Amino acid sequence: MLYFIGLGLGDERDISLKGLDAVRSCSRVYLESYTSVLPGVDKKALEKLYGKEITIADREFVEEKAEEIIDGSDTDNVAFLVVGDPFGATTHTDLWMRARERHIPTETIHNASIMNAIGVCGLQLYRYGEAVSIALFTENWRPDSWYDKIKANMKLGLHTLCLLDIKVKEPSLEALARGKKVYEKPRFMTIPEAIEQLLEVESKRTEKVYGEDTFCVGLARVGGSDQLVASGTMRSLREYEFGGPLHSLVIPGEMHFLEEQFVRSFSVED
Amino acid sequence: MLYFIGLGLGDERDISLKGLDAVRSCSRVYLESYTSVLPGVDKKALEKLYGKEITIADREFVEEKAEEIIDGSDTDNVAFLVVGDPFGATTHTDLWMRARERHIPTETIHNASIMNAIGVCGLQLYRYGEAVSIALFTENWRPDSWYDKIKANMKLGLHTLCLLDIKVKEPSLEALARGKKVYEKPRFMTIPEAIEQLLEVESKRTEKVYGEDTFCVGLARVGGSDQLVASGTMRSLREYEFGGPLHSLVIPGEMHFLEEQFVRSFSVED
Numbered sequence: 001m002l003y004f005i006g007l008g009l010g011d012e013r014d015i016s017l018k019g020l021d022a023v024r025s026c027s028r029v030y031l032e033s034y035t036s037v038l039p040g041v042d043k044k045a046l047e048k049l050y051g052k053e054i055t056i057a058d059r060e061f062v063e064e065k066a067e068e069i070i071d072g073s074d075t076d077n078v079a080f081l082v083v084g085d086p087f088g089a090t091t092h093t094d095l096w097m098r099a100r101e102r103h104i105p106t107e108t109i110h111n112a113s114i115m116n117a118i119g120v121c122g123l124q125l126y127r128y129g130e131a132v133s134i135a136l137f138t139e140n141w142r143p144d145s146w147y148d149k150i151k152a153n154m155k156l157g158l159h160t161l162c163l164l165d166i167k168v169k170e171p172s173l174e175a176l177a178r179g180k181k182v183y184e185k186p187r188f189m190t191i192p193e194a195i196e197q198l199l200e201v202e203s204k205r206t207e208k209v210y211g212e213d214t215f216c217v218g219l220a221r222v223g224g225s226d227q228l229v230a231s232g233t234m235r236s237l238r239e240y241e242f243g244g245p246l247h248s249l250v251i252p253g254e255m256h257f258l259e260e261q262f263v264r265s266f267s268v269e270d
Numbered sequence: 271m272l273y274f275i276g277l278g279l280g281d282e283r284d285i286s287l288k289g290l291d292a293v294r295s296c297s298r299v300y301l302e303s304y305t306s307v308l309p310g311v312d313k314k315a316l317e318k319l320y321g322k323e324i325t326i327a328d329r330e331f332v333e334e335k336a337e338e339i340i341d342g343s344d345t346d347n348v349a350f351l352v353v354g355d356p357f358g359a360t361t362h363t364d365l366w367m368r369a370r371e372r373h374i375p376t377e378t379i380h381n382a383s384i385m386n387a388i389g390v391c392g393l394q395l396y397r398y399g400e401a402v403s404i405a406l407f408t409e410n411w412r413p414d415s416w417y418d419k420i421k422a423n424m425k426l427g428l429h430t431l432c433l434l435d436i437k438v439k440e441p442s443l444e445a446l447a448r449g450k451k452v453y454e455k456p457r458f459m460t461i462p463e464a465i466e467q468l469l470e471v472e473s474k475r476t477e478k479v480y481g482e483d484t485f486c487v488g489l490a491r492v493g494g495s496d497q498l499v500a501s502g503t504m505r506s507l508r509e510y511e512f513g514g515p516l517h518s519l520v521i522p523g524e525m526h527f528l529e530e531q532f533v534r535s536f537s538v539e540d
Contacts (some may be wrong), residue, residue, distance in 0.1 A: 008286060011382060016381070017290065019284040084302050085382060093532050100535060110279060110387040110493050111286070112355060112380030113396045119357030125385045126401040130428055133396065156422055158400055223380050262363050265370060269329030 002073040002099045004086035006111030009223025012045045019109040023050050026079040030069055032092070033168070046081075058168075062095065070099050077202035084113030114222055114248055118161055121217045121229050122262025123252055129153030131161040134194050134249075136187065138265075144201045150251060151209045157254035162198075164189035164247050190233040191218040195238040195249070210251060211235065217250040217263050218242055231266040239270055272343040272369045274356035279493025280317045281485040289379040293320050296349040300339055301473075302362070303438070316351075328438075332365065339462035340369050346401050354383030384492060384518055388429030388431055391487045392501050392532025393522055399423030401431040404464050404519075406457065414471045420521060421479045432468075434459035458515035461488040465508040465519070480504070480521060487533050488512055488519040501536040510538055 003022045008014030015023070022027055028216060029052045031043065047054050055061075057069070057080070069080065086092050086108055099106050119125050132146035146162070153160045167187040175182035195216075202210060212235040220228040220242040230240055237249075252263065273292045278284030285293070293299055299322045301313065317324050325331075327339070327350070339350065356362050369376050371538055389395045400423060402416035416432070423430045437457040445452035465486075472480060482505040490498040490512040500510055507519075522533065 006382065010288065013287040013291070014380075016278060016286050018280065020287065028461070080321060085386050085389060087388075087392070090393060093392055097528075097532060097535070108390050110284075110390070112276065113386045113395075115389075116355050116358075116383045116386040117380040119355060119385075120380070122357075122363055125358060125383075126403065126433070128401075129399055130426065131396040131398075152426055156400065163396070166351060258363060258367075262367060266366070270274030 001077045002070060002095075002104050002106045003077065003079045003109060004096065004106065005079055005081050005109045006113070007081055008111040009084060009114065009117055010225065012049050014111065014223065015049075016109060016193050018234030019111070020050070022107070022109055023079045023081070024051065024075040026052065027072075027097070028069075028076070029054045029079045029081065031055070031081045032062065038105070043180050048097060050194055062245065066095055069095065070102060070104060073099065074102075074104050085111050085115070088113050088115065106156070111215060112223060114246075115162065117222050118219065118248065118250065120222060121219055121231075121250055121266070122225070123159045123217070123250060123255070123259050127157075127159055127253065127256075127259075128161055129156060129253070131163060133163045134165060134189065136165040136167065136189050136193070137197055137200075144205075147201050147205055147207075147209065149201040151207060154209055154251075154253055159253045160251045162194060162249040162251065163251065164191070164194050166246070180269060190245075191220070191242050191247045191249050192238045192240070194247070195234045199234060199238075215252060215263075217266065219248045219254065220244070220252070221246065222248065229266045230268045231263045234266040236268050271347045272365075272374050272376045273347065273349045273379060274362060274366065274376065275349055275351050275379045276355040276383070277351055277353050277386055279354060279379040279384070280495065282319050284381065284493065285319075286379060286381060288352070289381070290320070292347070292377070292379055293322065293349045293351070296322065296347040297342075298339075298346070299324045299349045299351065301325070301351045302332065302353070303328050336365055336368055339365065340372060340374060343369065344372075344374050345510075355381050355385070358383050358385065372526045382493060384433065384516075385431070387492050388489065388518065388520065390492060390497070391489055391501075391520055391536070393487070393525070393529050395518060397427075397429055397523065397526075397529075398431055399426060399428030399523070403433045403434060403468060404459065405436060406435040406437065406459050407467055414475075417471050417475055417477075417479065420497065421477060423524055424479055424521075429523045430521045432464060432519040432521065434458060434461070434519065436462050436516065459517065460515075461490070461512050461517045461519050462508045462510070464517070465504045469508075476482060485522060485533075487522065489518045489520070490514070491516065492518065499536045500538045501533045502538040506538055 005019045132149045170184045174184045217231045218237045237245045275289045402419045440454045442452045487501045
C-alpha cells in the first residue's frame with residue numbers, strides 16, 4: 001500500500017490517529033519538503049513519534065525517484081507524508097497516477113490544510129471564490145494575473161484567499177551562472193510584502209478592485225499554537241508585525257453581518 | 271479553555287493526536303450533531319476512545335444552551351466536537367463569538383473537511399469557484415439559486431463543488447400540524463438525486479450551463495475506508511449506485527491535462 005498522509009498545519013501532533021497507525025506500519029517513510037513547510041516540526045520530532053527513519057523528498061527527489069518511492073509498495077507499506085492535506089499540489093497527483101498505472105493500491109489520509117483552516121477567520125468557506133497565489137516580485141518578473149481573479153471574485157461578492165509565496169530550495173542564479181548548484185536560503189512572503197505588491201499592481205491597473213482602505217484579514221501560522229489573526233485596512237496591515245511564517249491574506253467580498261462581526265473582532269484598529 | 275475540535279471525515283480515529291490530548295483534558299464534551307454526520311462513527315466508539323461521556327448537541331441544544339456549554343470553560347476545559355473542521359458552519363462561529371465576548375480563551379484544532387478533501391478527485395483546489403448547496407426539492411419548495419453560481423464558475427473556467435442536502439432531525443410537518451414535535455428520519459441526498467434536480471433546472475432555465483453530456487465527478491464517503499470516486503457524464507452518473515451517504519458532486523470547469531487524466535481514471539464509462 002502507498003499511503004498519502006496529511007500532517008496538518010501545526011506540529012507533529014497534528015497527524016491523525018489513523019495516519020499515525022499507517023505510518024508506523026510502513027517500511028519506508030518519505031516527507032515531501034518543497035511545496036510546503038511545517039515550521040513547528042523537524043524531522044527528528046517526527047522520527048521520534050513514528051519510531052521510523054524519514055527520507056526528505058524535495059522537488060528533485062520526487063521527480064527523479066518517483067518510481068523508487070513506489071517500488072515495493074505492492075508488498076510493503078510505504079508512506080508519503082505531506083504537510084497539510086496530500087492533494088493540495090500537482091506533484092503528488094503525479095505520484096498517485098504512477099502508482100495507479102502500476103496497479104499499486106493507494107490510500108489517502110486527509111488532514112487540515114490552509115484551504116479549509118482559513119475558516120478560522122470567520123468568513124464562510126462556501127463564500128470564497130478562486131484562490132490566488134501571489135509570487136514574490138523580482139526585478140524582472142512581476143506576474144500579476146491574480147489581479148483579474150481577485151476582480152472576478154469581488155464582482156461576485158466572493159472572498160479571496162491569497163496564498164503567499166514560499167521559496168524553498170531555489171537554485172541560486174548567481175551560482176548557476178558559475179556552473180554550481182547552490183540553493184538560496186528559504187524565503188517566505190509576509191503579509192506586508194503581499195500588500196505592497198497588491199497596491200503596486202492596483203496603482204498600475206487603476207481598476208479600483210481594492211485600495212489602501214480595503215478591509216482585509218491577515219493570518220499567520222494557521223493551526224499552530226501561536227496562530228495570529230488580524231484584520232484591518234491594507235494600510236494598517238501593511239504596518240503590522242505578524243511574526244514568523246507562514247502568512248496568508250484574505251480579501252473579503254460581501255460579508256454577512258455575522259461574518260463581519262467575527263472578522264472585526266480581530267481588528268487591529270479601534 | 272473552550273476547544274473547537276475537528277473530527278475529520280471518516281471514523282473516530284481521524285481525530286488528531288493534539289485533538290485527542292485536548293478532549294481527554296476536558297471535563298465536559300459536546301458533539302455537534304446537526305450540520306454534519308460522521309456515518310462511520312457512533313457516540314459509544316468516541317466515548318470509549320476518549321474515556322469520557324459525550325453530550326450530543328443538536329441544533330436546538332446549541333441554540334438554547336450556548337451559555338451553558340460555555341459556562342465554566344474559564345476554569346475547566348470544555349470540548350465542542352465537530353465532524354470535519356470546526357469552522358464550516360455559521361452556528362459554531364456563534365458559539366465562538368459568545369465565548370470571546372465573555373473573555374473565555376478558545377482554541378481551534380483543525381481537521382480535514384469536504385472543502386479540502388475533495389482534492390482527492392484530482393481537480394486542483396485553487397481552481398474551484400464558489401461552492402454551492404443543493405437542497406432536496408419538495409413539492410412546493412424548489413430553490414435553484416445555485417444555477418447562477420454554477421454558471422458564474424463555468425464562465426470563469428472554475429470547478430464547482432456541490433454540497434448535497436443533509437436532513438437530520440427535521441420536524442415532521444404532519445406531526446407539527448397535530449401539535450406534536452416528531453422528527454422525520456434522517457435523509458441524505460444522493461448523487462443521482464442531485465443530477466435529477468440539476469437537469470430539471472437546466473431544462474427550465476435553458477441557458478446551457480450543463481447538460482446530460484456534462485462530465486462530472488461523484489464522490490461518496492470521502493475520507494472513509496469505503497470511499498468511492500466515479501466520473502462520467504451526468505447521464506452515466508445518474509444511473510450509478512454510489513452506496514451510503516455522504517455524497518458530493520463536482521462539476522469541473524476547464525481542466526489542465528493532468529487534472530483531466532486524474533479524474534478520467536475514475537471513469538465509469540467503458
